[in-house]
Amino acid sequence: DIQMTQSPSSVSASVGDRVTITCRASQGISSWLAWYQQKPGKAPKLLIYAASSLQSGVPSRFSGSGSGTDFTLTISSLQPEDFATYYCQQANSFPMLTFGGGTKVEIK
Amino acid sequence: QITLKESGPTLVKPTQTLTLTCTFSGFSLSTSGVGVGWIRQPPGKALEWLALIYWDDDKRYSPSLKSRLTITKDTSKNQVVLTMTNMDPVDTATYYCAHARRYYDSSGYSAGYYFDYWGQGTLVTVSS
Numbered sequence: 471d472i473q474m475t476q477s478p479s480s481v482s483a484s485v486g487d488r489v490t491i492t493c494r495a496s497q498g499i500s501s502w503l504a505w506y507q508q509k510p511g512k513a514p515k516l517l518i519y520a521a522s523s524l525q526s527g528v529p530s531r532f533s534g535s536g537s538g539t540d541f542t543l544t545i546s547s548l549q550p551e552d553f554a555t556y557y558c559q560q561a562n563s564f565p566m567l568t569f570g571g572g573t574k575v576e577i578k
Numbered sequence: 579q580i581t582l583k584e585s586g587p588t589l590v591k592p593t594q595t596l597t598l599t600c601t602f603s604g605f606s607l608s609t610s611g612v613g614v615g616w617i618r619q620p621p622g623k624a625l626e627w628l629a630l631i632y633w634d635d636d637k638r639y640s641p642s643l644k645s646r647l648t649i650t651k652d653t654s655k656n657q658v659v660l661t662m663t664n665m666d667p668v669d670t671a672t673y674y675c676a677h678a679r680r681y682y683d684s685s686g687y688s689a690g691y692y693f694d695y696w697g698q699g700t701l702v703t704v705s706s
Contacts, residue, residue, distance in 0.1 A: 471641065501683055502690040506625075513674055513696035514625065519681045520689035557625055561690025566641065567615070569625040 472496050472563040476556075476570035482578040489545040491573045493558035498538045502562035505534055505543045508572075509554045517556075518543065545575075553577055580604035582614075582675050582697035589703050590665050596702060600658040600675030604695075607653050609633055613678040614658040615693060616649065618671040626671075630678060630691070631658060665704045672699040 473496040483489050493503065501521040506514035516525045518534035521541055531546045545552055558570040586598035600614060607614060615630035629649040630638045639647050648661045658675060676693035683689040 500689075504690075504692045506693075508625075513676075513699055514693070515696075516692055516694045519692045520683040523681070523684065523689075525694065559625075559627075559692070561692060567627040567630065567638075567691070569617075569627060571624045 471566055472499065472560055472568055474558055474560055474568050474570035476558060476573050478573060479571065480574040480576060482576045483548050484578045485548055485550055487548045487578075489548050489552075489575060491543045491556055491575075493536075493541045493543070493570050495539045495541075495560055495562075497563075499560045499562035501537045502560055503534075503536070503541050504559045504561065505532075506557045506559065507552075507554045508557065514557060548575070580677055580695040582677060582695060584673060584675050584697045584700040586673075586700060586702065588701060589705065591706050592666055592704060594665050596660075596662045596665050596669070598660045598662075598673055598675075598700065598702075600660070600697060602656050602658070602675075602677065605677060607631075607633055607651050607656070607658070611680040613691060614651070615676050615678050615691075616658075616660045617674045617676060617693070618669075619674070619699075620668075620671040623671075628662075628673075629660060667704045670702065670704045672701045674699045 475494045503521045505518040508514040522534045555574045582602040613632040616628040631649045646663045675697045677695040678691045
């Protein structure tokens with residue numbers, strides 16, 4: 471089974487900061503990776519698919535990169551509404567659709 | 579506008595079978611490239627994918643839970659049903675259903691299925 475490891479598990483940042491979250495797959499998954507944002511008490515929201523494609527309606531301050539085993543989600547200028555938990559998900563290894571353990575972005 | 583909503587019991591006893599229904603609107607589960615999946619999240623923990631059913635009735639399950647899960651669809655009712663047998667307190671979680679569709683990369687190649695619309699989730703507690 472493919473394991474997805476996110477780091478850090480949490481990060482403290484201020485409004486306006488650039489934030490980078492990493493997701494590593496235990497084996498190559500090409501570009502079959504998505505990023506989701508989840509706010510407390512809410513369902514996750516798809517931000518990025520195919521590693522670097524922005525889902526419709528998502529602000530351009532969010533970007534994704536990577537392929538193979540190493541991926542990053544970058545928020546170029548953190549906004550108050552971006553404080554949330556972020557999850558990666560691989561879609562390469564059927565039948566598993568594995569999520570990472572999550573990264574909580576907190577207010578510094 | 580795509581919407582999904584989960585329904586089912588909020589409390590089940592250990593060893594019982596859980597049946598959850600996802601009722602959706604705004605899309606057809608007979609459309610090529612579309613699926614509905616179930617994902618759960620124990621309190622304070624990460625997301626865990628459980629099962630996915632595709633427009634062509636192909637079904638996929640998490641290997642670790644496969645023996646306990648069954649997913650079915652009723653296209654005429656716009657519903658997907660998940661059953662999980664032999665419930666245990668560790669199965670206490672918020673259960674989400676979500677619309678999945680096949681996405682393509684910038685070169686036009688398939689890049690996998692992702693969950694682009696989610697229900698609000700339903701908290702299921704397993705306790706005697």
